[in-house]
Amino acid sequence: MVSEIDRQVEDQIKAIGKGVEEIISVDELRAKIRRSLETKAPLRIKQGFDPTAPDIHLGHAIGLRKLRDFQRLGHTVVLVIGDYTAVIGDPSGRSKTRPRLSKERVDKNAETYLEQFSKIVDPSRTEVRRNSEWLGKLSFLDVINLLAMSTVARIIERDDFEKRFKGGEPIGLHELVYPVMQAYDSVAIRADVELGGTEQKFNLLLGRQYQQSFGQEPQVAITLPILEGINGIERMSKSLGNYVGIAEDPNQMYGKIMSIPDNLIVPYFKLTTDLDSDEIARIERDLSTGCVNPKDMKSMLAHEIVRMYHGKTQADRARDEFEKRFGSKRGTLDLEGIEEITIEVPNESIWIVDLLRKAGMAKTGSEARRKITEGAVRIDNTVVKDIDARIEVSEKKRILRIGKRFVRFELKKIVDK
Numbered sequence: 550m551v552s553e554i555d556r557q558v559e560d561q562i563k564a565i566g567k568g569v570e571e572i573i574s575v576d577e578l579r580a581k582i583r584r585s586l587e588t589k590a591p592l593r594i595k596q597g598f599d600p601t602a603p604d605i606h607l608g609h610a611i612g613l614r615k616l617r618d619f620q621r622l623g624h625t626v627v628l629v630i631g632d633y634t635a636v637i638g639d640p641s642g643r644s645k646t647r648p649r650l651s652k653e654r655v656d657k658n659a660e661t662y663l664e665q666f667s668k669i670v671d672p673s674r675t676e677v678r679r680n681s682e683w684l685g686k687l688s689f690l691d692v693i694n695l696l697a698m699s700t701v702a703r704i705i706e707r708d709d710f711e712k713r714f715k716g717g718e719p720i721g722l723h724e725l726v727y728p729v730m731q732a733y734d735s736v737a738i739r740a741d742v743e744l745g746g747t748e749q750k751f752n753l754l755l756g757r758q759y760q761q762s763f764g765q766e767p768q769v770a771i772t773l774p775i776l777e778g779i780n781g782i783e784r785m786s787k788s789l790g791n792y793v794g795i796a797e798d799p800n801q802m803y804g805k806i807m808s809i810p811d812n813l814i815v816p817y818f819k820l821t822t823d824l825d826s827d828e829i830a831r832i833e834r835d836l837s838t839g840c841v842n843p844k845d846m847k848s849m850l851a852h853e854i855v856r857m858y859h860g861k862t863q864a865d866r867a868r869d870e871f872e873k874r875f876g877s878k879r880g881t882l883d884l885e886g887i888e889e890i891t892i893e894v895p896n897e898s899i900w901i902v903d904l905l906r907k908a909g910m911a912k913t914g915s916e917a918r919r920k921i922t923e924g925a926v927r928i929d930n931t932v933v934k935d936i937d938a939r940i941e942v943s944e945k946k947r948i949l950r951i952g953k954r955f956v957r958f959e960l961k962k963i964v965d966k
Contacts, residue, residue: 558582561622565771568819569615570747573754573770581741581769585624592624595740595768597680597731599635600658602787604794605665607821607854608776612744613669614823615773619742620674627676627738628666630659633684634730665796668858676738683737684730695729698762699755704728707751728752732759740768747772748784776820781810799859803867806851807875811836811843814850822853839924839932889946889957898939899960901926908958910951925951 561582562575572578585592596612598605605613616626635655663677687695704725705714713720728751735743735756743753753770760767775784778791785792793805809817815833818824824832832849835841848868856864892899892907899907902917905926911917918936920926926933927950928940942960949956 554583554586557586564618564622565615567618568611568774570772570774571750571770573757573772577767578742578769592619592741593627593676593739594619594624594742594744595627595629595735595738596744597629597631597634597734598662599631600655600662601635603658603661604787604792604796605662606785606787606792606794607817608746608785608792610669610795611773611776611820612746613666615744615771617670620671625674625676626670627678627740628662628670629734629738630662630677630679631731631734632656632659632679633681634727634734635659661796668795678738680730680734680737684733692726695733695759696726698759699729701725703755709748728755729759732756735768736760736763736765739765741766742769742771744771744773746775746784748775774820777813777816779805779809779813781813793854795858799855799863799867800870802858803851803855803864803871804875806854807844807847807871809847811847814843814846817850817854822850822857824853839927889959891959891961893961893963894942895963897962898941901933901938901940902936904940904949904958905951908949908956910949910954910956920951927951 558579562579565578566572566575581592584590594616596616598609616628620626632652632655635658636652659679663672666672666675666677705711707728710720710725712718731752732755734740736759740756740760743756745753750770750772753768753772757767757770777783778785778789779793780791783789783791793802797805806817814836815829818829818832832841832846836843836846848871851871852864852868855867859867890908892904901921902911902914905911905917905920906914910926911920921933921936921938924932924934927948929948940960942962946957946959949958
């Protein structure tokens with residue numbers, strides 16, 4: 550028979566595992582949760598943020614929302630503001646050395662973080678620390694002793710360092726120290742669990758190693774999916790400028806979301822909103838079948854994200870302002886003056902290939918077939934990919950569209966006289 554504690558442990562494992570990439574390891578996490586329940590001592594859940602820019606963005610919010618899940622399960626969140634590590638700059642996932650920031654710039658950026666954190670996590674269950682508290686007190690000998698706990702070979706195994714080394718790109722000695730500093734953060738706050746993006750996996754595992762070296766139980770490492778930036782090319786990053794800040798002006802936030810490529814609509818729904826999985830699956834299905842206009846789904850996404858961080862009233866205003874300024878320019882069909890045609894058919898339906906030819910949308914049958922198989926043909930909001938499809942006669946006038954060309958057509962059955 551399953552005990553109450555066993556049930557609670559498994560419920561927490563399920564909640565924590567939702568939407569994450571990897572847990573190292575699940576058995577260790579299960580043991581930590583069990584001990585927490587038995588002793589009524591909350592786990593300490595760590596995530597670090599380097600204040601390299603004043604904005605926390607939607608990519609950061611993935612981790613913050615998972616931290617909120619831990620809080621709802623009764624655990625304590627420890628947010629580490631990397632005011633010391635930010636002076637170096639995290640090299641994770643970088644193809645070249647990033648510019649170093651001044652301490653003054655870092656401090657100014659860090660001032661804005663606490664208010665932004667509170668948009669997602671519960672401040673009453675959050676411990677905010679700056680890693681200058683402990684890193685700033687280390688002597689040069691202390692640093693040497695820390696470095697002695699790892700090897701150059703181990704550090705250079707990191708994917709980004711390895712690629713840069715093989716590609717002849719310079720790697721600063723200070724960059725090699727960064728993972729060690731982050732690992733020592735875990736020692737300093739005695740983290741039970743640390744969260745980070747998939748590109749942070751090496752750093753999280755190094756934290757485990759350093760905790761063991763200091764006689765602590767190693768933290769569980771949880772990696773989270775990476776959110777692509779609004780240009781759809783690289784991961785969302787403050788330094789790359791392809792981000793949406795959670796404290797940005799609602800109109801600016803809404804407009805940025807509306808600018809994302811169509812292929813990011815579903816990932817953004819999955820990673821940045823609280824919509825349930827069934828609703829997201831429906832959106833994904835409707836987009837793939839062409840039942841909905843991607844612009845409408847982006848509008849729904851943008852409204853939901855602005856609502857989450859600014860409230861419904863501001864989201865409504867941002868949507869209205871966007872439609873007022875750009876509604877006729879963002880994929881909305883202007884049907885004013887559209888060509889209208891009537892096509893007579895001898896039966897109750899017409900072959901889609903013949904429809905395209907009779908409507909002047911394809912010169913030959915082979916061209917029509919190619920456009921259909923490419924998914925370029927829409928009737929109203931539905932993509933037609935079946936080259937054998939037949940379009941039924943209807944009193945309703947419909948829109949036939951290929952790319953930017955469209956025509957309103959009506960099918961009429963030929964009446965024998």
